[in-house]
Amino acid sequence: MDLGTFVSRTQAPFHTGSGDQHIYIAAMAEASQRLGTHGKDPRSLAEEQLAFAYQRFVPPRRLGEARRLLHEHRIAVIAGAPGSGRHTAAQMLLYEPTAGIGIHEVDPEDGEAGGLTLDRQAVADGDRLLLDLSDCQTTRFAGLQSELSAFRAVVEERGARLVVVLSPHLDELLTAELRRLTVRLHRPRADHVLMRHLRRAHITPPPTALTAPALTHFLADAPMRDIARLAEGVRRARDDVPAGTFDDWWPDELAQLREDDPEGIEFVDKLTDGRQRALALTVAMLHGSAPDTIYHAVTALLQELKHPEDERPRLDRADLNTELTKLDCPAGRGGRVRFTEPGRVRTVLAHFWSYFPDLRPTFRTWVAHCVRNLRLDRDERDRVIERFAAQALRTGQPEELVSLAREWTADGKQELMPDAAQALAAGVRHDVHGRAVREWILADVRQRDLPRTYRLALTVVCSQVMAVGHPDQALVRLHHLARAEDDRDGPPALTALLSLATSDRRLCVLLLTRLTSYGIRPTGFRSASESRIFLALADAAAGRPALCTDHVARRRLTECWATVFAYGAHEEWTPHVRTWLSAAGAAEYRAHRDALLTTLAAAAAPYPAAAGRTFVVSQRWALAPGDDRAQRRDTAEHYRRSLGAAQGIGPAPEAPPSGAPPSETPPSEAPPPADPDVTPEAP
Incomplete structure (x- = not known):
């Protein structure tokens, strides 16, 4: 006997309409991993960062x-x-x-x-x-x-x-x-800051260890963030070589932070041949990749540079292993190409970006080509983008990151969406250029014709990166993105917007304020998308009714509900009214029942048709079978009294004392609100 198929609940976007639905769960999951958020709550991440700084603050x-x-x-x-x-x-x-x-x-x-x-x-x-x-x-x-x-x-x-x-x-x-x-405020003692960071990592060097000339010179004027980076580098070196000492760990890490590494500069200056220089840059950018990858990448770089080809027969020229050995970066463990000198990657990249400024556009085009066309695995693409972003930001070119993200998502395909998100995230997180990147993102999200994949990358970055330090700005940008979504897209931006807005009462009020200040016109909501966003927010807020108790939130909710009742079709808003009634009737939300129902009643009262319709909805909801029928009857009665009070035809309901049993007054005995055109329907 064929019993058919029964779906009890959904665990992913559920398609109930016509047409295609584009689901980007895999791409979003990879982007989260690349951004280091792994689906964590932005508020938790922000708290972790503050606690980390507090423990190390001098x-x-x-x-x-x-x-x-x-x-x-x-x-x-x-x-x-x-x-x-x-x-x-x-x-x-x-x-x-x-x-x-x-x-x-x-x-x-x-x-x-x-x-x-x-x-x-x-x-x-x-x-x-x-x-x-x-x-x-x-x-x-x-x-x-x-x-x-x-x-x-x-x-x-x-x-x-x-x-x-x-x-x-x-x-x-x-x-x-x-x-x-x-x-x-004056700069705290740098040696005290370094020691505080090291001790939190359970590293306690002797006092004389900080008197080394190179370290003393660095600490004399290093920014606090670089001192923190040095301490983190020492911690990583300790984890890699636990048997060593502080004197073994810090020199290599310091070399990667210094801009004046004489040995590294001398290394680049000795590369007089164009192909050698291109190969050195390629190894630095793709450090740890296989020889095949290095070969294809350096070939692409030389083509971008329009470097003359070596016309000698191929077998008369040196092979790749010989070229790499001359650069002191032979293929070593696991067949991966790496410089033998620590810090050489940073030195080479910094040298080319600093002293070949006319070639930066070419380097950007080359990096875009490598990510798009070479067979790089996820870790390799991650490292390439991280290194390019570091140089673009260091040389004051954050716009290159936004440009790359747009380019990688222009065709609407999702393969490079995590790469685009990573590039944008690097700009958003930057101490100096983060504000400019956030402003460019705002300009982009205001456009309605963005490629879907680019909108998805922006959604991920706003919800998981920008929301950590700038939740208000993230909410504004997600609001713009949610407005532009249609039924074919699925609701990733709307989902992210609701998650952020309901994570904090202040953010919920901010979204409601935007809906009332910018989304409502004298003839109703500015667009169907604004109405859709509000109704989705109303459902989400019903699941967290504490968000609705703030007086500003209640006023804004009343304005939005009133707009829905005045200008929306009842078929559109009826399911959402039921959601509010269910929340008000839930035992765990009993303390918030009055706030939910009086807000709904105040919005419906000025409109007789809506008042009658919501009354009918409450009666039918209360009469539905179920174990909680008595509780639903009590809630429906509370709503009837709230509606009557809002219309000026009865006293406001009194909240029952804690632990009081629900009223047994049958809904059918309760008189309807003053609306002769609407009568209760049979359940």
Whole structure:
């Protein structure tokens, strides 16, 4: 007997319409692995990063004064030289490990008149805000101070805290009000910072170990981030060679951080033949690859450079092994090509990108060709993109990463989507150029005709990378991406948007504010996509009703529900009303029942047809068979009373005392709301 097929639940995108559905689960999973997020919650990642910094933080002088100002005035302005650790100090001023409150880093946005603006609506009650203006230009900062004054007023009104980071060159432009709130922080002792990092890694070198001339010279003026990188490199070297000592571990790691490696520069200068130089660059870019890969890559580079071919017969020329041996990078363990000198990869790449600036566009084209056309495995592509991104960012060309991502996804195929996401993520994470990359991404997501694969790469980067340090900006960009999705795409951007918005009450309010401020017109939602986004958000919020208790959230939800009721077809919104009723009737959400139902009633009350229809929906829902029928009847009665109170024809319902049994009043005995055109339907 054929019993047929029964699907009890879905574990992946479920196609219920007509046409094709494009599913990119494998590509998204690989992108997550390449980005190092592995599906982790961005809030958890942000907390891990803050906890990591807190455990290794060495307070600079005068940090206590900045903490006092923050406590007394809810704002502190800290100034410091680049590389002094000012950004981390600002984070530590706001971070309290036991508070459970995240830090919200805000960025000024370009206004319509060309100046900078600060979004005051993004400030939530008790928020901890960091505004980094360390790279702000003088002319733009002058116009931002009035915005900052109004922003500060909102911070005080909502009981939030704000730390502003400035560069010393902006000191002269400060108003008297901000000047008295400013503290100039000095660079902490670099040897203390290094020792703190090493001890957290269970490495305790003797005090004399830090007196080596090369190390002392490095610590004299190295940025705090480079000191942290040195400590991390030493930790990795210790893990690779546990039997060694600190003196064995640090020299090679320091060589990779220094820009003035004499031996490396001398190595490149000795390469007088064009093919040798091309081969050295190829080995550095594809370090650890097989000889075949090196051969095809160097051939492609020479073709891009239009290098003259060697016209001698092939067997009269040296073979690849001889050429590699001359460069001190023979094929070794596992048949992989590697330089024998540590740090040589960084030196060679830095030399070519620094001293052949006219060839950078060619290098970019070559890297794009290698990733697209060579048979590189995932790890090889990962390393190539990482090395290219490091050089592009070091030489101030972050736009190359965005350009590559667009190129790799232009044809709509998904094979190179993880590569595009990795390139974009490198730019988003960068300390200096991250803001510019985020602005380019914003300009891209505002376009409706982006290739689907590029939109997917942007979705992954925004939801898993940008959301860690800049969740507000990630939400704005995901909102734009979700607007552009259609039924053929599946909803990856919408899914990411809802996940981010429901992870934090402040972010939920921000999305609702965007829907009400930009998505609603006098004739309803601006587009069908905005209505779709709201109804999906309503369902998601019903699953986390604590998001709906904030007074601002309830006001925004009421506005959106009212727009749906006034201009949407009841067939569209009826399933979502049932979802809210189910959430209100759930025992675990009983404390939030009144907030859910009064919000829904307030939205439906001004529209008789909607009020009657929602009443009918609640009655039919309550009469459906099930073990929780009594609870549903009680919820339906609560909604009836809420609706009557919203229409001004009855008192508001009283919340039952904790533990009280549900009412047994049959729904059929409850009088309907004042709408003669709608009557309850038979269940």
